[in-house]
Amino acid sequence: MSNDLRLTIAEIIKRPLFQHTHVVAGHRGLSRPIRWVHVLETADTGQFLNGGELILSTGLGFGEEKEKRLAYLTELIRRKAVGLCIELGRYIPSIPDDMIELANHHQFPLLVFHQPVRFVDITQDLHEHLIHAQMQALRNLEAYSRSLQQLSLQxxxxxxxxxxxxxxxxxxxxxxxxxxxxxxxxxxxxxxxxxxxxxxxxxxxxxxxxxxxxxxxxxxxxxxxxxxxxxxxxxxxxxxxxxxxxxxxxxxxxxxxxxxxxxxxxxxxxxxxxxxxQALATENRLFDDLIANRSLSEEQMRSLLGMTGGSKTPSFHMIILSFEKSKNLVEDSLPPHDLTAIFRSLLTRHRFRPFIRCIGNRFYFLLMEQQPLADSRRSLEKAFRDVQKMIGQTLGEDVQIWMGISRMGKRLSEAGRHLAEAEQALAFYHESSSPFFADLGLFRLLFHVPNEPVLTVFISDYLGPLLAHDQAYGSSLVQTLRVYLDANLSKQEAAQKLFIHRQTLYHRLEKIEEILGEDFAATQNRICLEIALRARDWLSKEESHH
Incomplete structure (x- = not known):
């Protein structure tokens, strides 16, 4: 269909008005399509060309002067005209070899009329054909668009x-x-x-x-x-x-x-x-059970994930991605759960088999390695950079995103435990520079310590007096201690982060020392205080989720 709408130089020389036309150069460019026809006699008017024009000329502007005719022909080639038709006569009785050589070099068709011809007749004939072809192309395109719609409905x-x-x-x-x-x-x-x-x-x-x-x-x-x-x-x-x-x-x-x-x-x-x-409802059931901390056997997990036979269970990772929507997000924007299909395609491309659940402002991922990856961590980082980029594009560039990534799992029956690891990594996201549970260091131990009574007693033993003082006097000694320890005992940095004068910080530290003892910053005590502060944060987040 498209070929019938293209008017090339090879086709126009077959038309009646071109019966006395001879191609003298640029034969290899005859397949060039013509967009328009233009009469142009001098090189300095070449600026009006847009490309694709067939040029008609009598040679009036350049005649037999070598520099002028080569400048004229060079300008047409530079402006991406498709060919030049010259009427031989008083201004240029024959085509010089230098023009033929230049035209052949650029595969630029050079045609001559051996008999006088009315340029107005040529432009009218070709323009009518070109306009008709454009209209036909629009009609064909409209018909094609309608046929596509019908195919879509089928x-x-x-x-x-x-x-x-x-x-x-x-x-x-x-x-x-x-x-x-x-x-x-x-x-x-x-x-x-x-x-x-x-x-x-x-x-x-x-x-x-x-x-x-x-x-x-x-x-x-x-x-x-x-x-x-x-x-x-x-x-x-x-x-x-x-x-x-x-x-x-x-x-x-x-x-x-x-x-x-x-x-x-x-x-x-x-x-x-x-x-x-819509056909992946079993994934929702799987994640709902894991989130509710309902234990599933290996066989139950394999069944829910569509794994049959005695095939080996591939390595997997549990990830939780939490986000806070942009304040500038329009109300009718895409619901977050509609992104699951896009994430599935994206993560598959990164060589994972993804299982995804969206609940509120959270995405839960179980990613199985389609084949053992040489560097799982690097693959996960690369994949979730793309995921975060996609969330930014759809939910707003200023969307806040937090992630927690579990250790690699080998047994599906332990998926719930790995999900809890991702939850803990997410809980400590602000304190850690990494979303990986494996990077939590000493704070990974909190995951294995029972909340009651061990953690609460531990927090009470190390922070109880400060917490009681803050509650009784409305002070912020616990927060001051936290910032001071995070600043590696730098008083200047701690004062800046707390937005207080250094003298105020000194008074607070003296009060902390009075309550906790003068050796509260000694290595052994400092470690315990760090753990107690993090454990308190974690427990408060756990309580808010339940």
Missing amino acids: AAGTLKLLQHFQVAVQTQVFYYSPDGSTQFAPVVPHDVAVEMSDLMGSHFSEMDSSTEAGVRFLSLSVTRQLAYQPVMVMGHVLAYVGIVLYERSADEYLLLTLDNTVSAMAQLLMRKMFVEE
Whole structure:
């Protein structure tokens, strides 16, 4: 369809008004499509060209002067005109060799009229054809858009859409998914498909997964290139759809048809993802049981996760992601739970098998390694950078995000314990520079200490007198102690963080020393106080969750 709408130089020389025309140079450029026809006699008016014009001239502006004619021809080539038609006569009786040589060098068609011809007749004839072709292209595009809508209503798959696209553009098209699957229409030989898939995989993997929408080009050889466009949903690239162009450039009809196809493909993939999410109710049951601290056996877990037979349980990780929405977020923005489908696609691309549950402002993840990863931690960090970026794009760039990541799990029956590790890592997120439970150091021990009576007694023994003083006098000695210890006993830094004068800090420290003893900052006592302060924070957060 697209080929019928392209008016090339090779086609116009077959028209009646060009019957006495002869191509003297630039034969290899005859396939160039013409966008418009323009009469231009001098090089200094080349600024009015937009590219794609066929130029008509009598030679009036340059005649037989070598410098002028070469400057004129060079300007047309620079301005991306598609060809030059010269009427031989009084101003230029024949085409000099230097013009022919320059035109051949740039594959720029140079045509001559051996008999006088009315330029107005040529422009009228070709403009009518071009306008008719543009109108026909718009009608074809509108019809194509309607047919895409009908296909969407019929719940067509990606291959059906791709085949429909191929019929519309009459050239090789493809669909590439980052998971490695590639479809071609028409079907290509297996070795060609493998070669193309590998090439696209290498090229697309280097691109940002949240790349800007719009058409891009990839040159394969001098005569062959790909024109492709990402299929994006909520800023996330799900696939690529493209055209293989051989000895031709992409015209507007091709690019608009590609854009319409990509939009339809995005709707199809998004609908498919959300339908799949609805079918994952067992995941909700699994996480609800784990969150409620209901223990599940290995077999129960395997059944809920759809794992059958005696296959080995892969390594897994439990992650909790908590967020606070942006204050500037519009009310009708995307609900957080609708992001689960996008996260599933994104995490799968990072070689995890994800199970996800969204409750309120929290996402719970159970990530299974599809195959043993050389560096699980690095893979997790990379994956969740993308997750956080996606949340920022959809819920607002100033959204606050906190995370807790458990140690690697080997037995599914211990998933609840690993979820508790993620919970503890999340609870200490403000105190730790890392979201990993494994990095909590000494504070990991709190996870194994019973809340009652051990922790509460421990807190009371070390902080009780200070807590009682704060309650009785409305002071903030506990907070002062916390900041002072966090500042590694630097009085200047502690005073700055507390926004008080240093003399005020001295008075408070003297009071703390009076209550706790003058050796409260000694190594052994300091460690106990640090643990007691963190344990108190953790217990208060635990109580707020229950």
